[in-house]
Amino acid sequence: MTKAIIDDVAELAGVSIKTVSRVVNNEPNVRPAMRDKVLNAIAQLDYRPNMSARSLAGNRSYLLGLLYGTPSAHYVLDIQEGVLATCRPQRYELIVHPCNHQDANLIEDISALVQNSRIDGVILTPPLSDNIELLHALKQMSVPFVRVAPTLNKELSAYVETNDRDASYEMTCKLIALGHSRIGFIGGHPDHRAVGLRFEGYQAAMLDNKIRPAADWIATGDSSFDSGERCAHQLLQVEPRPTAIFAANDEMAAGVILAAHQMGIDIPADLSIAGFDDTPVAHQIWPALTTIRQPIQDMAKNATELLIKQLKKSTSPLSASMLPSLIITRESTGRAPQ
Amino acid sequence: MTKAIIDDVAELAGVSIKTVSRVVNNEPNVRPAMRDKVLNAIAQLDYRPNMSARSLAGNRSYLLGLLYGTPSAHYVLDIQEGVLATCRPQRYELIVHPCNHQDANLIEDISALVQNSRIDGVILTPPLSDNIELLHALKQMSVPFVRVAPTLNKELSAYVETNDRDASYEMTCKLIALGHSRIGFIGGHPDHRAVGLRFEGYQAAMLDNKIRPAADWIATGDSSFDSGERCAHQLLQVEPRPTAIFAANDEMAAGVILAAHQMGIDIPADLSIAGFDDTPVAHQIWPALTTIRQPIQDMAKNATELLIKQLKKSTSPLSASMLPSLIITRESTGRAPQ
DNA sequence: CCCAATATTGACAGCGCTGTCAATTATCAA
DNA sequence: TTGATAATTGACAGCGCTGTCAATATTGGG
Numbered sequence: 001m002t003k004a005i006i007d008d009v010a011e012l013a014g015v016s017i018k019t020v021s022r023v024v025n026n027e028p029n030v031r032p033a034m035r036d037k038v039l040n041a042i043a044q045l046d047y048r049p050n051m052s053a054r055s056l057a058g059n060r061s062y063l064l065g066l067l068y069g070t071p072s073a074h075y076v077l078d079i080q081e082g083v084l085a086t087c088r089p090q091r092y093e094l095i096v097h098p099c100n101h102q103d104a105n106l107i108e109d110i111s112a113l114v115q116n117s118r119i120d121g122v123i124l125t126p127p128l129s130d131n132i133e134l135l136h137a138l139k140q141m142s143v144p145f146v147r148v149a150p151t152l153n154k155e156l157s158a159y160v161e162t163n164d165r166d167a168s169y170e171m172t173c174k175l176i177a178l179g180h181s182r183i184g185f186i187g188g189h190p191d192h193r194a195v196g197l198r199f200e201g202y203q204a205a206m207l208d209n210k211i212r213p214a215a216d217w218i219a220t221g222d223s224s225f226d227s228g229e230r231c232a233h234q235l236l237q238v239e240p241r242p243t244a245i246f247a248a249n250d251e252m253a254a255g256v257i258l259a260a261h262q263m264g265i266d267i268p269a270d271l272s273i274a275g276f277d278d279t280p281v282a283h284q285i286w287p288a289l290t291t292i293r294q295p296i297q298d299m300a301k302n303a304t305e306l307l308i309k310q311l312k313k314s315t316s317p318l319s320a321s322m323l324p325s326l327i328i329t330r331e332s333t334g335r336a337p338q
Numbered sequence: 339m340t341k342a343i344i345d346d347v348a349e350l351a352g353v354s355i356k357t358v359s360r361v362v363n364n365e366p367n368v369r370p371a372m373r374d375k376v377l378n379a380i381a382q383l384d385y386r387p388n389m390s391a392r393s394l395a396g397n398r399s400y401l402l403g404l405l406y407g408t409p410s411a412h413y414v415l416d417i418q419e420g421v422l423a424t425c426r427p428q429r430y431e432l433i434v435h436p437c438n439h440q441d442a443n444l445i446e447d448i449s450a451l452v453q454n455s456r457i458d459g460v461i462l463t464p465p466l467s468d469n470i471e472l473l474h475a476l477k478q479m480s481v482p483f484v485r486v487a488p489t490l491n492k493e494l495s496a497y498v499e500t501n502d503r504d505a506s507y508e509m510t511c512k513l514i515a516l517g518h519s520r521i522g523f524i525g526g527h528p529d530h531r532a533v534g535l536r537f538e539g540y541q542a543a544m545l546d547n548k549i550r551p552a553a554d555w556i557a558t559g560d561s562s563f564d565s566g567e568r569c570a571h572q573l574l575q576v577e578p579r580p581t582a583i584f585a586a587n588d589e590m591a592a593g594v595i596l597a598a599h600q601m602g603i604d605i606p607a608d609l610s611i612a613g614f615d616d617t618p619v620a621h622q623i624w625p626a627l628t629t630i631r632q633p634i635q636d637m638a639k640n641a642t643e644l645l646i647k648q649l650k651k652s653t654s655p656l657s658a659s660m661l662p663s664l665i666i667t668r669e670s671t672g673r674a675p676q
Numbered sequence: 677c678c679c680a681a682t683a684t685t686g687a688c689a690g691c692g693c694t695g696t697c698a699a700t701t702a703t704c705a706a
Numbered sequence: 707t708t709g710a711t712a713a714t715t716g717a718c719a720g721c722g723c724t725g726t727c728a729a730t731a732t733t734g735g736g
Contacts (some may be wrong), residue, residue: 003453005722016686021724029684051456052399053722055390056691063433073618077411084436093433093451096403099421113431115341116389172420225622254622261624280411285623286593286599343692354716359694367714391692394721 004045011033013041024049037044055118064092064307065113065122069101071192071223074252074279075296079125079148082300090308095119101127101191107137114143121145121307123300125185127191129159146307155256158306160299164194167292167325168201168246171274174327175244176209179336180272184235184242185213186252188223195223198248198276204283221252228255236263236271243271243336250275250282253289257332268334278328295323342383349619351379362387393456402430402643403451403460407439408587409530409561412617413634417463417486420638428646433457439465439529445475452481459483459645461638465529467497484645489531496644496656499638502532505630505663506539509612511666513582516546517674522573522580523551524590528559533561535616536586538620555580559590566593568627574601574609581609581674588620589614591627595670606672616666625669633661 006024010017015038022030023038041047055061066083068076071157080096087094097113099106113119119267121144123211128134135156138145147159154161175183183191187196206213216238228247232255235242247253253275257267265271267287275282278293302321310316344362348355353372360368361376368376393399396407403595406414427430435451437444441665451457459482466472467485473494478482485497492499513521523540526533544551554576559565566585570593573580585591591613595605603609605625613620616631640659647654 007722017723018686018725019689025650025724031684034684048450048453050722051454052390052393052722053691056388056394056693056721057723057725059691059724061390073415074411077415080434081436084434093435093456095431096418096434097424097431098419112386115386118389118431172678208697225618251618251622258622258624280563280589281619281622284589284596284619286596345692355693356695356716356718357714360715363694369714372715388692391721392694394691395693395695397694397721447728 004047005050006047008045009038009041009047012038012045025055060120060311061118063095063119064304065095065119066125067097067099067110067122067127067128069099069127071126072277072279075277076125076211078251078296079123079300082297083123083304085297086301086304086308092120092308098127101131106131107134107213110134111137114138114141119131119143120311123148123303123307126151126194130193139301142309144310146303146310148296148303149194151197153316154320158303158310158320160303160306160321160323162299162323162325164197164294164325165201165204167294167327168198168276169205170201171246171276171290171292171327172202172205173209175246175272175274175333176199176205176211178244178272178333180244181211182217182240182242182244183211183213183334184217184219184238184245186228186231186235186245186247186256187218187220188248188252190220192223195248201244221247221253222256223249225258226256227250228252229259230255232256233257233263236260236265241271244274244333245271246274248276250277250279250289250291253291253332254281254285257285257287258291264318267332270337272333272336274333282328283330290333291328293326293328299323341389342385346383346386347376347379350383351375352552360576374595378507386418398458398649399456400430401457402642403433403435403457404463405435405437405448405460405466405555406463407437407465409443409464410615410617413615414463416634417461417638420635421461421642423635424639424642424646430458430646437466439469444469445472448472449475449479452476452479455606457481458649460583461486461641461645462495463487464489464532468531482645482648484641484648486634487642488533489535492658493656496641496648496658498644498659499639500632500637500661500663502535502632503539503542505632505665506536506614507543508539509614509628509630509665510540510543510585511547513584513610513671514543514549514611516582516610516671519674520547520555520578520580520582521549521551522555522557522576522583524566524569524573524583525556526586526590528558529563533586540584545644552576559585559593561587561589563589563593563596566590567597568593570594570597574598574603579609582611582671583609584612584614586614588615588617588627588629591629592623595623595625601632602636605670608675610671610674612671618650620666621668626666628671629666631662631666632663 006017009020124147129150130152150159187199217233221231245256256273275291277288278291282289282291344355344358347358462485467488468490488497525537557569559569583594594611613627613629616629620627620629
């Protein structure tokens with residue numbers, strides 16, 4: 001028994017192939033009786049539309065592309081899961097395409113992917129989501145896209161964002177409320193703009209609480225564990241020593257914890273440490289990390305929904321949504337030492 | 339200027355579309371002069387073949403599917419990177435498809451994916467790679483597939499494996515050489531067969547060294563951090579206490595480290611701990627974990643190569659390859675206490 | 677009950693490419 | 707130089723589906 005095609009269904013149901021097509025695509029104006037006949041035939045023959053033919057004739061592929069730079073594995077996979085969670089029920093498949101953010105061929109590479117006329121729309125994650133040239137290239141090829149967590153040119157596409165700055169502000173206030181005033185901050189990779197917002201939040205909270213952050217309370221890492229450790233060593237030899245360090249991501253915060261262990265500094269009695277992202281490492285280290293959880297997966301879900309909505313009716317205005325982050329309090333933070 | 343199609347190229351080059359097709363597909367029997375003319379026209383028009391049309395006419399999609407159960411994020415992403423590294427240069431795109439290993443619809447779901455006639459072949463990772471029904475279903479639909487790290491029915495497909503058992507044996511011997519004899523073992527999720535091999539390696543090494551592992555040195559977790567912590571508490575109250583614990587993956591080993599910290603046990607002076615996988619957490623915790631690094635990404639690369647080779651000439655015999663694991667020694671292991 | 681307006685259905689022409697096979701050209705031994 | 711063989715090229719028919727548009731059926735108001 002060979003694979004059934006649309007003609008087989010049409011014949012068995014006693015209708016034209018066009019009617020079968022209508023049923024398959026949920027088009028209006030099919031009488032219920034017809035629809036049932038067709039549906040029966042489809043079930044009986046275990047008919048599955050051939051996607052290649054569909055794409056060719058209908059000029060759409062039911063394929064979305066997920067483009068990602070190379071942030072952390074967890075981040076990517078969270079996004080991916082979120083995107084897929086939305087794709088599945090809508091019968092879209094997902095093509096994944098990691099890109100080197102710096103690569104000179106980036107645009108060429110992505111154009112190739114898209115222009116093979118197989119991808120209906122793409123999802124961009126940071127730092128790609130802030131690459132203006134790429135955005136313009138996509139616009140010019142009129143490829144619909146959404147962005148997860150963009151920080152720039154928000155008018156260019158639909159997007160889903162979270163409140164990095166506010167969360168960071170809140171975390172800083174929380175540390176201040178615990179009695180800390182010498183609070184160090186470790187910034188992340190400058191390519192990652194969200195990280196800049198995290199710094200802004202910290203700074204604003206400090207100033208709003210009448211604390212002027214000293215220049216040597218602030219270090220800049222590259223988002224890696226090692227850089228966190230390095231920056232921690234640097235911050236922890238400042239006199240008087242900071243009583244808290246807020247790192248712009250969990251990996252760096254884990255590095256700070258290692259450094260503190262090495263220096264025999266007790267956490268949280270002598271030093272409070274806070275991270276950002278709530279990656280698994282946050283609760284796998286000792287002591288477990290106070291951090292900020294972002295609804296990455298939900299953001300990806302929403303973004304994909306926006307994208308698919310846009311594909312269905314290209315006339316609709318670009319929408320945006322905002323999902324809040326959440327502070328997770330664990331053992332790495334406590335009252336400031338006297 | 340609209341997108342060029344094959345006819346445009348043919349016209350500009352002054353040849354038939356079939357010749358263009360030959361050039362694009364690198365078919366033999368095209369005179370160099372012709373080839374150059376065509377190549378020029380292609381470059382001039384920035385022609386890109388339409389994949390949907392290609393798939394439809396040629397009955398292949400240049401799309402591979404990566405099916406994964408849900409092991410750790412790092413594992414999946416490593417595999418994914420490896421697969422993509424091979425796909426890219428060969429101009430295959432990758433569709434990712436996480437599956438619930440337990441789901442009753444698993445086979446139906448995957449059939450649907452494949453039968454839409456869009457996927458040329460699939461890559462299976464554990465635990466899917468040991469799902470006999472799935473394997474047979476794929477065989478029956480005559481979908482080419484490879485497996486990364488299968489443990490069962492190796493004759494069913496091409497595969498790439500590593501030596502879980504040997505690596506585990508070696509690690510255990512290493513601990514024994516450090517003077518340990520009361521070595522605990524924490525097994526992982528029973529669905530993950532490779533984890534069974536890890537236990538076998540441990541057991542064999544113990545017996546070969548004339549150590550009879552006591553029943554209460556052995557615990558079974560579910561591969562999660564929490565289960566590692568739980569099992570550690572259990573193992574560490576056995577009298578006399580084990581002087582080393584070997585966990586079947588890093589997450590559980592990290593759990594053991596946390597438990598040891600909580601119980602005030604010094605690592606590695608009082609307790610050596612070894613993990614398996616060399617995930618990032620292994621060096622982000624304190625003390626850093628002695629563990630075993632598997633060449634996951636390379637395995638995925640090789641597997642994908644095998645798959646693509648198979649797609650090109652379906653006659654070739656199924657091949658297999660074996661990549662060795664490597665012990666990484668860090669601070670969590672040391673000489674046994676006196 | 678009749679007619680215009682509307683809802684439903686089907687015929688048919690591609691979508692852009694590859695496979696098949698026949699036509700044409702080049703090559704080489706005799 | 708010639709004929710046979712091999713290499714190269716092209717014409718054409720689909721691949722399985724959707725869009726367009728014309729044909730047919732149904733509906734409701736008068």
